[in-house]
Amino acid sequence: MKKIGIVGAGTMGSGIAQTIAQSGYEVILRDIEQDFVDQGLAKIEKNLARSVQKERISAAEKDAVSGRITGTTELSKLADADLIIEAITEQMEIKKRVFQELDELCSPETILASNTSALSITEIATTTKRPDKVLGIHFFNPVPVMKLVELIKSITTAEETFNKAKEFVEKIGKTPVEVNEAPGFVVNRILIPMINEAAFILYEGIAKVDEIDTAMKLGANHPLGPLALGDLVGLDVCLAIMETLYNEFGDSKYRPCPLLRKKVRAGHLGRKTGRGFFEYN
Ligand SMILES: CC(=O)CC(=O)SCCNC(=O)CCNC(=O)[C@H](O)C(C)(C)COP(=O)(O)OP(=O)(O)OC[C@H]1O[C@@H](n2cnc3c(N)ncnc32)[C@H](O)[C@@H]1OP(=O)(O)O
Numbered sequence: 001m002k003k004i005g006i007v008g009a010g011t012m013g014s015g016i017a018q019t020i021a022q023s024g025y026e027v028i029l030r031d032i033e034q035d036f037v038d039q040g041l042a043k044i045e046k047n048l049a050r051s052v053q054k055e056r057i058s059a060a061e062k063d064a065v066s067g068r069i070t071g072t073t074e075l076s077k078l079a080d081a082d083l084i085i086e087a088i089t090e091q092m093e094i095k096k097r098v099f100q101e102l103d104e105l106c107s108p109e110t111i112l113a114s115n116t117s118a119l120s121i122t123e124i125a126t127t128t129k130r131p132d133k134v135l136g137i138h139f140f141n142p143v144p145v146m147k148l149v150e151l152i153k154s155i156t157t158a159e160e161t162f163n164k165a166k167e168f169v170e171k172i173g174k175t176p177v178e179v180n181e182a183p184g185f186v187v188n189r190i191l192i193p194m195i196n197e198a199a200f201i202l203y204e205g206i207a208k209v210d211e212i213d214t215a216m217k218l219g220a221n222h223p224l225g226p227l228a229l230g231d232l233v234g235l236d237v238c239l240a241i242m243e244t245l246y247n248e249f250g251d252s253k254y255r256p257c258p259l260l261r262k263k264v265r266a267g268h269l270g271r272k273t274g275r276g277f278f279e280y281n
C-alpha cells in the first residue's frame, strides 16, 4: 500500500491522516467544504508543531509529514488510493451514500474501510459491488496517542482483505484486535454505556460533574473522568452509539440518558464546540 484516502477531516479523520502520514504513506484528506479541510489540516500542523517543540520529531520531519498530506473537497482525487478510510458523521444513510460513490469511483482493488464507532459493516458493504473488500478499521481518540485499532470483520469481509488491513495497521505502529461485527464492537459496548451511566448519575442529581469525574479518576484510576471523556469523544457521537446499541439489541439497558439528548439538541457537543459537560476555550 502507498496511497491512503481519508474521507472526513474532523476529530478522527485529521488524527488518522496525521498518524498514517507519519508512517511514510501519501495521504489524501477529503471533506465536503474547504473550511473543514483547512481546519483538519490546521489541527495536524498544530500537533506536529507540538511534537517538534517537544523534540520528538525534527522540523524537517514535520515538513516531510505535512508534505505527504493533501487536502481536497473532490472525492475523485481518492480514485487511485489503495485503501480508503471513511471517518464521517456517525449516520448509516450518509455512510452508505459515500461507500456507494467510492465503489463507483475507485479501482476494483481498493479496500474500503469505515472508522464507524458502532454501525454494521455488513450493512455499509451492501451498497458496494465489493463487499469482500469492505471492513471496519476502528481507531481511538486521540489517534496519534491511542495504540489500539479494532479490525472489524463483516459477514462478507474476505480473509485477504482482513490480512492486508492487519499488516497496514501494524506498519503504522498500532496494535490490532480482531473483532467479529456486533453493535459497538468491543470497546464502545463497554465504554459508552459507562459514559451514559455517568450522565444518568448527573441527571438524577446524585453528584455534580466534577465529583463524578474525580470519583472515577481517583477511584478507578481512569486517566479522564467519564464526563470529560464524553466531551473528548463528542456527545453527538456518544448519543449515536447509544442509539445503535439500543436499537440493534432492543434492550432497555442501553437507553440513552435524556440529558445526553438535551445537550446534543443544544449543540453542546463537547470539546469540538467549546461546551459539553465542561466548558473549553
Ligand atoms: C468513540 C469511539 O469510537 C472510540 C473512542 O475513541 S473512545 C475514547 C478512547 N480514548 C480514551 O479513552 C482516552 C482516555 N484519555 C487518555 O488516555 C488521556 O487523557 C489522554 C491521552 C487523552 C491525554 O493525556 P493526559 O495525560 O490527560 O494529558 P496530556 O499530558 O495533555 O497528554 C498526554 C500525551 O498525549 C498527547 N496528546 C494529548 N492529546 C493529543 C491529541 N489530541 N493529539 C495528539 N497528541 C495528544 C500529549 O501531547 C501528551 O504527549 P507527551 O506526554 O508525549 O507530551
Ligand SMILES: NC(=O)C1=CN([C@@H]2O[C@H](COP(=O)(O)OP(=O)(O)OC[C@H]3O[C@@H](n4cnc5c(N)ncnc54)[C@H](O)[C@@H]3O)[C@@H](O)[C@H]2O)C=CC1
Residues within 6 Å of the ligand: 007, 008, 009, 010, 011, 012, 013, 030, 031, 032, 033, 036, 086, 087, 088, 089, 090, 091, 094, 098, 115, 116, 117, 118, 138, 139, 140, 141, 232, 233, 234, 237, 272
Ligand atoms: N470522536 C471519537 O472519539 C471517535 C469517533 N469515531 C467515529 O469516526 C467517525 C467520525 O467521527 P468524528 O471525527 O468524531 O466526527 P466529526 O464531527 O469531528 O467529523 C466528521 C467530519 O465528516 C465530514 N463529512 C460529513 N459528510 C461527509 C462526506 N460525505 N464526505 C466527506 N466528509 C464528510 C464533516 O464535515 C466533518 O468534518 C464517526 O463514524 C465516529 O463514530 C471513531 C472513533 C472515535
